[in-house]
Amino acid sequence: MWLVWCGALLLVLKWFEVDPVATWSWWWILAPLAAAFVWFEFFERMFGRDRRQVEMAEYEKRAKQRVADTFEGFRKGRAGRS
Template identity: 45%
Template sequence: MPLILLIAALVGLRYFEVWRFAELSWWWVIGLMFVAFIWFEFVEKIFGLDKKKAHNVDEARRKARVKEAFEKANKK
């Protein structure tokens, strides 16, 4: 996510020609976009980072469900 924010900031700064970014080549910005594409399409999948995020979400749901079940059992 920080990479995407960096790209968005660079595009804005380059487009509006702010400070030293006015002289920055668009190829640097396009290069960062290419790096982000490679990261999200290939590297995350190779290392299983996309599955890890999904697993963490499922684990949080499971814990919430168990906690709710125990709270209902204790109220009876």
């Protein structure tokens, strides 16, 4: 993620023509963004980090469903007493 922030900072500095970044080639400015693209598209898959994110999303979905089911049970219980 730090590559994305670095690339964004370099883009802003180049856009506002802040020295010495204003004189740099666009290749140097866009290099961190290209490296971030390569990292997120290839290396995360290679190291299995994308699977962890999917597993975490599934875990959060199940947790939200458990909470929703719990509150649904409370609502039905209260509705029956009225």
